[in-house]
Structures are given as structure tokens and as C-alpha cells.
Amino acid sequence: MSLYGIPLQAQTSPDEIKFTRQASKRLVFDEDQTIPLAGIWPEKITGLSVMHPITHNFPDSSKVSIKSDQLTVQSQAKTETNIWFGGFNPVATYSIDLASCFGKGAIGFSFSGTNTKEQLTIKVKFNEQKIEDARLHFTDKDGMSTEESIAVNLSENTSLNGTLYLQMLGSGLVLYLKDQGLPEVIGQSDFNALIDLRKKEYLHAFQSHLYVGLDSGEIKIDRVLMGLTAGVGLADIRAITYEDGSPFLDQGRLWYTMSIRGRALPHHVQGVFSMNPSVFDIKLEGVILFDRKDGLLRNEVASHIFFDRKDKDWKGITTGFSAYANIEKEKKQLLAVRSDRDPRFGFSVMEAVPFGVVGDVEDPHILYDSEESKWRILTCVNEGGYKAIVMESDHWNKGYVKIAGPVAHNSTGTSIQKIGDRLYCFSGSSEREIFIYTYPDLKGVGTLKMDLPPWDEVSGTRVWPNVVQLPEGYPFRYVALMMDRINYPGMAGPNWTYGALYLYHGYE
Missing domain, CATH: 2.115.10.20 (Glycosyl hydrolase domain; family 43)
Structure with a gap:
């Protein structure tokens, strides 16, 4: 027919x-699938203090500089440094491409707003390139602080090399470390009892910072990136x-x-x-x-x-x-x-x-x-x-x-x-x-x-x-x-x- x-x-x-x-x-x-939201690209920075404002939280200050297209944070005393790099998104992935780290300290991300004590920090503690712990630190609006280990799968031989990925997921997070092969899970948390980052107020008011705490040492960073992945x-x-x-x-x-x-x-x-x-x-x-x-x-x-x-x-x-x-x-x-x-x-x-x-x-x-x-x-x-x-x-x-x-x-x-x-x-x-x-x-x-x-x-x-x-x-x-x-x-x-x-x- x-x-x-x-x-x-x-x-x-x-x-x-x-x-x-x-x-x-x-x-x-x-x-190649990442939709960029913000970041630190050291090789493109002119005017570091304006593009990426730096806050020193302790009496002693670290030295922050750009050398050989790398962001360098160095200190011989106990310091805590926050370097601004973008706004905040509760479902973004945040990453740090590490070039090197020496000494003892911690590195990660800090999220906070202006005119408030509220702050959430996710950090990896290290000692001579070995990871000691992954920690979550939260300070509420009244200034009360809580800190806990969120580490999983860590051994005493886990080295802090490669790229840190912090995948934020509204009411929880997963922290990864990629050196060779697949990124490995090194931390995870459900933090909703402490802070619900799904609230619009955090999208509107929080900002993202590279966190570096040093007892004594030096960290060199190739890139920091915040994106949808x-x-x-x-x-x-x-x-x-x-x-x-x-x-x-x-x-x-x-x-x-x-x-x-x-x-x-x-x-x-x-x-x-x-x-x-x-x-x-x-x-x-x-x-x-x-x-x-x-x-x-x-x-x-x-x-x-x-x-x-x-x-x-x-x-x-x-x-x-x-x-x-x-x-x-x-x-x-x-x-x-x-x-x-x-x-x-x-x-x-x-x-x-x-x-x-x-x-x-x-x-x-x-x-x-x-x-x-x-x-x-x-x-x-x-x-x-x-x-x-x-x-x-x-x-x-x-x-x-x-x-x-x-x-x-x-x-x-x-x-x-x-x-x-x-x-x-x-x-x-x-x-x-x-x-x-x-x-x-x-x-x-x-x-x-x-x-x-x-x-x-x-x-x-x-x-x-x-x-x-x-x-x-x-x-x-x-x-x-x-x-x-x-x-x-x-x-x-x-x-x-x-x-x-x-x-x-x-x-x-």
C-alpha cells in the first residue's frame, strides 16, 4: 500500500x-566539562592585594606573593591566612592545584560573609608533605566554634601532592585528593546540623577564600578554581x-x-x-x-x-x-x-x-x-x-x-x-x-x-x-x-x- x-x-x-x-x-x-565560576590564576594577576584581598587572622602575618607564576604563602611563625577568590555556591566544586608544600600547617577553603562571625572552613592538615587529618571547623553567628575530623581512608603515608577537590553538595561535602589515577576520597561530612548552606542567605552573602594555616613552612599553588562540574x-x-x-x-x-x-x-x-x-x-x-x-x-x-x-x-x-x-x-x-x-x-x-x-x-x-x-x-x-x-x-x-x-x-x-x-x-x-x-x-x-x-x-x-x-x-x-x-x-x-x-x- x-x-x-x-x-x-x-x-x-x-x-x-x-x-x-x-x-x-x-x-x-x-x-573540559567545568563551568568556571571564579578562581585564582597566578600567571594572570596584576595587583594581588586588589584582585584577591588577603586577611591575616593571627598577630603574625604570612608572606603572600606571586613567584614563577605560582601563588606562594610563606611563614616562619604561626599564621592563618584567608585569600579571597570568589563568591559562594553551595553545589560548586572547589579545587586547589598544589605545586609544593613544606613544613607544617593546613590548607583548604574558608567560607564566610562580612559583618558576621559565621564561618565554615574545610582544611587538610599536613606535616612535611604527609597528611595528618582532614578537618571541618565551624563558627556560628554567636562566635561559638566546633571542629571535627572528617577524614576517611587516610594512612600515615598519604602525601599531600596533586589536586584537592572539595565537592560541596548543599547539606554535605566530599573531599578528594588526586595525585595519580582517580581522585581518592579523603574526607566527607554531613554538616546540615551545623549550617544549612542551601539557604539563600549564604548564596547571597558568603564568599570563598583560600585558607592557609602555617606553623612554619611554605605552600606554592598553581591554581585555585571554583566551578560547576x-x-x-x-x-x-x-x-x-x-x-x-x-x-x-x-x-x-x-x-x-x-x-x-x-x-x-x-x-x-x-x-x-x-x-x-x-x-x-x-x-x-x-x-x-x-x-x-x-x-x-x-x-x-x-x-x-x-x-x-x-x-x-x-x-x-x-x-x-x-x-x-x-x-x-x-x-x-x-x-x-x-x-x-x-x-x-x-x-x-x-x-x-x-x-x-x-x-x-x-x-x-x-x-x-x-x-x-x-x-x-x-x-x-x-x-x-x-x-x-x-x-x-x-x-x-x-x-x-x-x-x-x-x-x-x-x-x-x-x-x-x-x-x-x-x-x-x-x-x-x-x-x-x-x-x-x-x-x-x-x-x-x-x-x-x-x-x-x-x-x-x-x-x-x-x-x-x-x-x-x-x-x-x-x-x-x-x-x-x-x-x-x-x-x-x-x-x-x-x-x-x-x-x-x-x-x-x-x-x-
Whole structure:
């Protein structure tokens, strides 16, 4: 049969598509992925005292200078020095590229505002190039101080060489040291009982300083950098779409939200990435925080963001994982989010509002079904394990009722995608399969065919399928960008720091 002389194509069933792995890569503080916020570049400084004001906290002062394109801090007496280099961001990564250190002292970062005693300092203590401890020091608004060790994985032979990374995560942090190979975890903390850096007042008023405390010695530094980074792992990969669920292709690129991994559930950050679907050129474009108008900027993740062409604004649904930072007072729930400004680039904040879907519910995917004149959300709810359900409403941000599910199989990374002319529901699982269901009634269709899936015999398999159908003109019709569930080594306690990225092309 034909229509206007054009042969009609049979409807493809998604379980018949063959996905072939093309590439894999793990991003670990990749320098080419860093969005710079501030820093100290010694080779470009003219007027050190103006560009980077210096505060000496003890009666004796260290000598701070630029020599051979390096920032040098030197003292023969006990000194404590703060060197300003930028504002403050509660989800930024702060790094110090060390050239050398001699003597005894400490180095790290100090965050504080003007006209207040409140100050948070993260520092590594050293003695003749050996790390003795990693410490957190906090002074509250009344001048009361607390100091504690945050060290993990330190041995008496750990040398202070290479680059220090401080990954700030709103209510917690991880401290890394990179000399050779992967950065190694040397410190971590949940500091929310002391100070909640998610409060807007800290974003507005705090500033960042290089901290150097010396008993006697010298430190030389090549660079200090504050930036938004891709962290040590990426997960919860979701294509940004239009309101009808079709992929948002802009500038020849697909756009994705991904969770930039920190450590545990309240410590991840919502990142925005782009990729030309014909190649493997993942690029960090921005970071989104969420504002519930309660004075906090929340690092929610597992979001689905879409552009509503009718209302000409950005909307979406996110998962309120930040509740785990204060779980005795808050409940995990889905949140409706929106923004007039394009949130894909740089540092963005979207308004967030609860809409009645409270509990252990996550991984939402929303679209407007114009044939039914209904908004529908595919998500998963923990009912003896996470199981996919479909909810619908007359409104995008309220009044949802369940119309299908839960399915029998464990579900994760639930998503809706058009294959041919029909919508289907996809989910990962703990069963070493990616399941496919009909839309919207969640009847079983089959499983996704992949060579080299993003797991092996021992690793977790609850991945996000993230299948996208491409328009004509590409050498393949389907693309899938997935992650594995292999955690970053060295974390103490709860650890959700997976994973690496895996690119697949799909062929009929």
C-alpha cells in the first residue's frame, strides 16, 4: 500500500529494535566539562592585594606573593591566612592545584560573609608533605566554634601532592585528593546540623577564600578554581522534551537532565547536558536548583524538564530527594517545577511546588496527550519494590489519579517515548532486563534488545533506558544514552555515586 506514492512503513515494535553499544565513558571532574565560576590564576594577576584581598587572622602575618607564576604563602611563625577568590555556591566544586608544600600547617577553603562571625572552613592538615587529618571547623553567628575530623581512608603515608577537590553538595561535602589515577576520597561530612548552606542567605552573602594555616613552612599553588562540574558519576538520564513528549532537538543536539552524583540521597545535583546524537560529545551545560519559596535552594534530581510551546515556558516534574537532608521534618514527594527563563545554561533556579504525590515515588516522566486532552505521568512507586504506574490529570501540576499499574516487574528510570507513531513505556529493573509496556495501560510488550548492556554478572541493573526516536536524516533511527550502577570507590556509609555513560544506536 502507498499514500501519495510513498510506501507506508509498518509500525515497529520496540522489542524488535536492536541496540548496539557505541561508546562508554565516566566523567570524573573533567576539566573540559567545568563551568568556571571564579578562581585564582597566578600567571594572570596584576595587583594581588586588589584582585584577591588577603586577611591575616593571627598577630603574625604570612608572606603572600606571586613567584614563577605560582601563588606562594610563606611563614616562619604561626599564621592563618584567608585569600579571597570568589563568591559562594553551595553545589560548586572547589579545587586547589598544589605545586609544593613544606613544613607544617593546613590548607583548604574558608567560607564566610562580612559583618558576621559565621564561618565554615574545610582544611587538610599536613606535616612535611604527609597528611595528618582532614578537618571541618565551624563558627556560628554567636562566635561559638566546633571542629571535627572528617577524614576517611587516610594512612600515615598519604602525601599531600596533586589536586584537592572539595565537592560541596548543599547539606554535605566530599573531599578528594588526586595525585595519580582517580581522585581518592579523603574526607566527607554531613554538616546540615551545623549550617544549612542551601539557604539563600549564604548564596547571597558568603564568599570563598583560600585558607592557609602555617606553623612554619611554605605552600606554592598553581591554581585555585571554583566551578560547576560533572562530579564523579552521572545517573538518572532523561531527555528534555516538548510538552507532547517529543525530544527537544536544539542546535542539532539532544538535551538531557542527569544527576551529578555527590554521595548519598540528599547530596546529588541536577545537571543539564547536551549531545549531538550522531557522535559522543557529552557536554555539561548547566546546573538547576529548585526554590519552594521557603528560603532554601534545593538540589532535587531525577527531573523531567519540558518546554511548553503553548504557554512558552519551561515546566517539569522533579523528585524531592533533598528531603533526606531533613527527613524528620520533610517528606519525599514529587514537585511541579517551572521557569520563564531557559534553565539549560549556567546556574539556574526553577520554582518548585508540591502537588499531592507524596511518598516513596520517583523517576517521573510527564507529557500532554492531545488525543485524550490529559496530562499523564509515568513514574514508579515503592510497593514491595519500585513498580511503574501511570497517573493522569486535566492539569499539569495538580489533581493526578492513578489509571494503570503497578506492573509486576521491578521498575526504574520510567520513561515514555514514541516508536513509530505509537507511545510506549520503558523501565529498567533489578531483573537484568529493560521492560517495555504499552501506553497508557502498561501491558507487557517485551524487553529491549541490547548487545553489551551497561551491567555485568555482578553489577546492578536498575538503569534508565532513555530511548529517543530521531527524525529522518541520521544514520540510525534510535539513540539511547544510559548509565551503569557502579559506585565511585572510597565512600564511607550510604553511597549512590554511579555511574559511567553508555551510548547505543538502535536499528530496525
